[in-house]
Amino acid sequence: MANVKGAELVRPCILGNDPNLPEQTNEELKKEFNLKEVLSFNCNENPLGTSPKAIAAIQEHAKDVFLYPDATCTELRRKVAKANGIDEMQVLFGNGADNVLLMLTETFLNEGEEMIVGSPHFFVYNTTVQLVGGKLVTVPLKNYTVDLKAIKAAITPKTKLIMVCNPNNPTGTIVKEDEVKEFMKDIPDNVIVIFDEAYAEFVDAADYPNSLQYVNAGKKVLVIRTLSKIFGMAGCRIGYIMGPEYLIELMRRTVEYFAVNRVAQDAALAAMDDEEFLHKTLAVNKEGKEYLTKEFTAMGFTCQPSYTNFIFVDFHRDAREIADKLRRQGLLIAVGGGWNCPTCSRISIGTMEMNKKLVAAFKEILA
Amino acid sequence: MANVKGAELVRPCILGNDPNLPEQTNEELKKEFNLKEVLSFNCNENPLGTSPKAIAAIQEHAKDVFLYPDATCTELRRKVAKANGIDEMQVLFGNGADNVLLMLTETFLNEGEEMIVGSPHFFVYNTTVQLVGGKLVTVPLKNYTVDLKAIKAAITPKTKLIMVCNPNNPTGTIVKEDEVKEFMKDIPDNVIVIFDEAYAEFVDAADYPNSLQYVNAGKKVLVIRTLSKIFGMAGCRIGYIMGPEYLIELMRRTVEYFAVNRVAQDAALAAMDDEEFLHKTLAVNKEGKEYLTKEFTAMGFTCQPSYTNFIFVDFHRDAREIADKLRRQGLLIAVGGGWNCPTCSRISIGTMEMNKKLVAAFKEILA
Numbered sequence: 155m156a157n158v159k160g161a162e163l164v165r166p167c168i169l170g171n172d173p174n175l176p177e178q179t180n181e182e183l184k185k186e187f188n189l190k191e192v193l194s195f196n197c198n199e200n201p202l203g204t205s206p207k208a209i210a211a212i213q214e215h216a217k218d219v220f221l222y223p224d225a226t227c228t229e230l231r232r233k234v235a236k237a238n239g240i241d242e243m244q245v246l247f248g249n250g251a252d253n254v255l256l257m258l259t260e261t262f263l264n265e266g267e268e269m270i271v272g273s274p275h276f277f278v279y280n281t282t283v284q285l286v287g288g289k290l291v292t293v294p295l296k297n298y299t300v301d302l303k304a305i306k307a308a309i310t311p312k313t314k315l316i317m318v319c320n321p322n323n324p325t326g327t328i329v330k331e332d333e334v335k336e337f338m339k340d341i342p343d344n345v346i347v348i349f350d351e352a353y354a355e356f357v358d359a360a361d362y363p364n365s366l367q368y369v370n371a372g373k374k375v376l377v378i379r380t381l382s383k384i385f386g387m388a389g390c391r392i393g394y395i396m397g398p399e400y401l402i403e404l405m406r407r408t409v410e411y412f413a414v415n416r417v418a419q420d421a422a423l424a425a426m427d428d429e430e431f432l433h434k435t436l437a438v439n440k441e442g443k444e445y446l447t448k449e450f451t452a453m454g455f456t457c458q459p460s461y462t463n464f465i466f467v468d469f470h471r472d473a474r475e476i477a478d479k480l481r482r483q484g485l486l487i488a489v490g491g492g493w494n495c496p497t498c499s500r501i502s503i504g505t506m507e508m509n510k511k512l513v514a515a516f517k518e519i520l521a
Numbered sequence: 522m523a524n525v526k527g528a529e530l531v532r533p534c535i536l537g538n539d540p541n542l543p544e545q546t547n548e549e550l551k552k553e554f555n556l557k558e559v560l561s562f563n564c565n566e567n568p569l570g571t572s573p574k575a576i577a578a579i580q581e582h583a584k585d586v587f588l589y590p591d592a593t594c595t596e597l598r599r600k601v602a603k604a605n606g607i608d609e610m611q612v613l614f615g616n617g618a619d620n621v622l623l624m625l626t627e628t629f630l631n632e633g634e635e636m637i638v639g640s641p642h643f644f645v646y647n648t649t650v651q652l653v654g655g656k657l658v659t660v661p662l663k664n665y666t667v668d669l670k671a672i673k674a675a676i677t678p679k680t681k682l683i684m685v686c687n688p689n690n691p692t693g694t695i696v697k698e699d700e701v702k703e704f705m706k707d708i709p710d711n712v713i714v715i716f717d718e719a720y721a722e723f724v725d726a727a728d729y730p731n732s733l734q735y736v737n738a739g740k741k742v743l744v745i746r747t748l749s750k751i752f753g754m755a756g757c758r759i760g761y762i763m764g765p766e767y768l769i770e771l772m773r774r775t776v777e778y779f780a781v782n783r784v785a786q787d788a789a790l791a792a793m794d795d796e797e798f799l800h801k802t803l804a805v806n807k808e809g810k811e812y813l814t815k816e817f818t819a820m821g822f823t824c825q826p827s828y829t830n831f832i833f834v835d836f837h838r839d840a841r842e843i844a845d846k847l848r849r850q851g852l853l854i855a856v857g858g859g860w861n862c863p864t865c866s867r868i869s870i871g872t873m874e875m876n877k878k879l880v881a882a883f884k885e886i887l888a
Contacts, residue, residue, distance in 0.1 A: 208586070224546060286532065
């Protein structure tokens with residue numbers, strides 16, 4: 155750190171974050187390797203695109219973007235509250251779930267306090283904890299699954315937040331109802347448990363927990379959701395958090411006043427009503443998951459059972475090397491990510507057309 | 522503060538910020554007073570709307586919002602860099618200038634350190650300073666204008682940031698080239714001077730300073746701009762900061778990875794090229810400024826000379842009362858804002874049609 159120019163000017167905690175530097179754009183990648191297209195299997199976007207209803211809403215309201223957005227997303231809060239049987243003041247929207255995660259640490263995590271998370275984990279947990287000078291305590295997954303018992307055992311007097319990413323990013327696994335029920339017993343009263351459910355809508359499992367029940371039971375529990383995934387709105391940036399009204403109101407003290415843009419709000423209102431698009435997305439995802447799992451397994455890879463729109467795959471050989479070969483063909487998969495799994499990749503499920511291109515490229519590489 | 526529920530759970534500094542609570546929406550206001558329309562003179566939006574080129578870009582790219590945005594706004598950085606004769610790594614975009622202001626305090630302002638600003642000032646300075654436990658030192662304006670001499674005299678060993686809002690929000694006045702030149706002499710080496718130039722494009726004055734010259738001269742100077750104002754994109758949320766590459770790179774450590782949505786990026790690229798729209802905006806603004814100043818002066822109000830798209834008006838009587846009467850007619854003007862000017866309002870300049878409605882309503886109220 156000592157050789158960072160200007161280091162003496164900054165809050166020391168931010169030196170723990172890497173600068174967000176430019177990476178090669180898809181256009182530059184196309185040019186470098188003379189490619190016709192670049193297909194992303196590295197971001198868990200919705201391969202069907204965005205809900206046609208949301209696209210129509212964006213086009214219709216484009217003329218209104220000279221006006222500031224509704225600062226508290228009134229209509230959306232009401233919609234989410236109604237759908238979940240909670241009050242509209244129990245919902246807070248942000249500029250993507252990433253922004254919600256930042257408000258979370260800004261609100262609750264004092265310098266030196268700890269947030270516990272199962273690891274490998276979503277990289278944004280690192281940066282948001284770092285920004286307030288907190289400490290991220292990582293507890294290894296067990297069988298690629300969040301180990302709630304080990305997390306509970308890791309609680310110290312400095313623990314303030316526990317982040318349960320369910321399904322877990324990057325491994326795609328879930329913790330189940332009975333495990334969560336057991337876990338929620340005897341959590342210290344000054345500790346807040348957050349369920350990051352960015353991929354919840356993809357889960358097809360009867361024993362997936364209803365985390366809002368703990369909110370309704372008066373527990374210090376918060377639940378994060380996003381429009382980036384099943385709703386296909388990653389480019390709009392919109393996510394939200396639900397919880398007890400007083401915790402949500404505390405978080406409102408850290409809000410950037412107009413954090414959620416108008417377009418995202420207009421599009422989200424339309425997308426949430428598009429049942430047809432959601433069903434189609436789930437069907438395409440299911441077919442793709444089965445296909446890719448079968449093909450990857452036949453190649454000798456190990457696939458974790460996925461409850462999401464991605465699969466965590468162990469190649470049993472250097473994953474970066476494979477990713478780089480695919481990249482030269484315009485196929486992007488996620489490796490690294492601070493996961494400490496050098497032979498693994500998180501691969502998003504595409505349309506069948508995309509999936510077949512990916513499988514063909516893998517076969518060529520392995521041949 | 523003691524009676525805030527859950528106060529013992531949070532970072533104490535955030536209790537200095539009020540929660541961002543829902544306000545009456547325009548739809549609710551219409552319903553309450555049976556109004557056909559609500560006209561905003563309180564947000565300094567572009568009354569001509571958004572550049573038609575930007576609207577077309579939003580509509581064309583609406584189908585792409587399922588993809589994550591470019592995390593570092595590559596094309597936009599290049600465009601801004603070229604236009605300003607600086608390097609693309611000297612530019613950083615955020616989710617509106619508000620988000621840029623947050624990154625600024627997150628990067629540079631340690632707990633207990635001071636940011637100095639001329640006051641009355643833009644309210645976001647309070648919240649962003651508060652979020653890192655810093656201290657906002659306010660220096661009274663002189664003749665409604667930022668008093669650079671007094672600001673310099675207010676520098677202490679704890680001063681880290683000096684925010685020069687130029688033109689100043691809410692008063693619309695500017696500090697001039699020779700004053701800034703004098704001010705920039707002997708600023709302590711550990712102090713960063715920021716010029717918040719959200720309204721720069723409206724300034725028609727030969728002696729308005731070129732603040733980038735201080736960046737080019739190696740000073741610790743940063744310059745903030747936004748697309749919300751003259752470019753008519755307040756609802757998209759996009760703003761940026763320019764400065765020495767090493768200071769910008771330090772700020773990149775506080776970036777929310779995908780802070781700037783795709784739509785804003787697409788729209789901004791188009792809007793920046795729309796010279797026709799910019800010229801039209803300036804012409805409408807000039808005509809409206811002259812008209813409103815004349816009318817308000819005739820009513821016995823005092824108008825500050827404005828270099829922006831708003832006018833700071835002293836009614837010499839309770840401003841809230843007037844604002845409330847206008848609100849019942851669907852006409853919104855800004856009062857309060859922590860300005861400590863109970864007889865003043867910041868009134869955005871509208872189209873002539875809007876301005877005439879506002880003047881007619883004022884005459885009715887004063888009659």
